[in-house]
Amino acid sequence: MSNTSASSETNMDVGSNKSMSSNSSSSADDDISIEIPATSPMAKTSNDEDSCTWYSGAICSRPRSCFDCLNVVIPGQDCAVSPRGECINFYMASSTGGYPMANFMYCSADDTICSACRTKWTNDYMADIHVSSTAKCVGQSGCICLASCELPNHIATVVDMWCKPVLDASLFQVVTGLIIGTIALFVVATILTNRHFARRLEQDVELREAQSVARAALRETRRPSALAHLPRLSLSGWAGMREKLVSSEQNRLESGGESTQPALARSSTVPFNTDVDHGDGYRQMSPSENSTRREN
Structure with a gap:
């Protein structure tokens, strides 16, 4: 088939297996029959450790092909091909769009329609002609092939999307x-x-x-001397004399003395002589002279 027919097939809308039926043919009695394309059953992966995106032990180096993504079953996983050509889990494709393996099969390398599309996409890519990453073709048996899966930079593109650092x-x-x-x-x-x-x-x-010390010093200067830390005077002699006088007075009162006033007792009635400074020497002064001098 020519490139013109392949290009026309590229613009076909493929949504489900219902859109992959063949052209109907009418019989003599006007009955319509639909011919279902014959497809080979899906194969099971040889390595259960494969994931939808990567082959076992080849993370960030060898992404799974679109053919294996849709045609080879991984136990416990439901894969889909995104419009960018990466094989992802079905739950991721449900939000971003894509082709789940339950509804689509990928064309084999010997499909004539897909081969023609692949040749055109590769030539445009090598000639620096823009190739839409969402371009697709429908093969002979109703299978699909995507430009994003067939271009020479497919592996590098998937690795960059998944593994290239952001910076x-x-x-x-x-x-x-x-x-x-x-x-x-x-x-x-x-x-x-x-x-x-x-x-x-x-x-x-x-x-x-410093403020505490200053306040303490100020309080110390303002404290009365009676409250200051000064040694107390010993008044034992005065206290003894006081007790003696009180005792003596009580004894005299008890003995019936007439006078309550204390009196000084003289040891002698003879007046004593006093020496007075007179000139270059001393002389004795009589009591009368002593009394006169006291009055003066």
């Missing part, structure tokens, strides 16, 4: 440097802040201690 090496280094710088700046700021608060706290403690 390249240079940009990653820049971002890493910014993160490290931010962390270092935060650490330095935290240390300086803690030191500042520690210094302020130490100054506050010293200030409070």
Whole structure:
């Protein structure tokens, strides 16, 4: 079949097995019969450790082909081909769109229609002509083939979509440097802040201690001398004399004395002589002279 017919098949809408019926033919009695295309049963994968996207032990290096994705069953998994040519789980395809293996089969390499489409897509790709990643063809038996699965960069595209880091090496280094710088700046700021608060706290403690000492000194200066920490005077002699006088007075009162006033007793009626300074020497002064001098 020519490229013109392949191109016309590319624009066909394929939705389900109901759209993959052959042209009807009418019989003499006008009965209509639909011929179901003959398809080979799906094969089972030889390695149960395969996933929908990757072959066993080949993650990020060898993605599963679109043919195996739709035609080879992995026990416990229901796969689908996305419009970008990656084999994914059916639940992912249900939100992004795609071709589930329950409704579609992928054309084999010897399908003439798919081979013609593959040749055209490859030639356009090599000639730098844009090829839509969603372009598809319907093969002879109703199978499908996708441009995104047949282009030479299919494997690299899937690996890049799934495994290429978001940042390249240079940009990653820049971002890493910014993160490290931010962390270092935060650490330095935290240390300086803690030191500042520690210094302020130490100054506050010293200030409070100085104020406490000043208040204590002020209270000490204002405290009465009776309350100050001074040694008390010993009044034992005065207390003894007082007790003696009280006792003597009580004894005299008890003995019936007439006078309550204390009197001084003289040991002699003879007046005593007193030496008076007179000129270059001393002389005795009579009692009358002594009395006159006292009155003056």
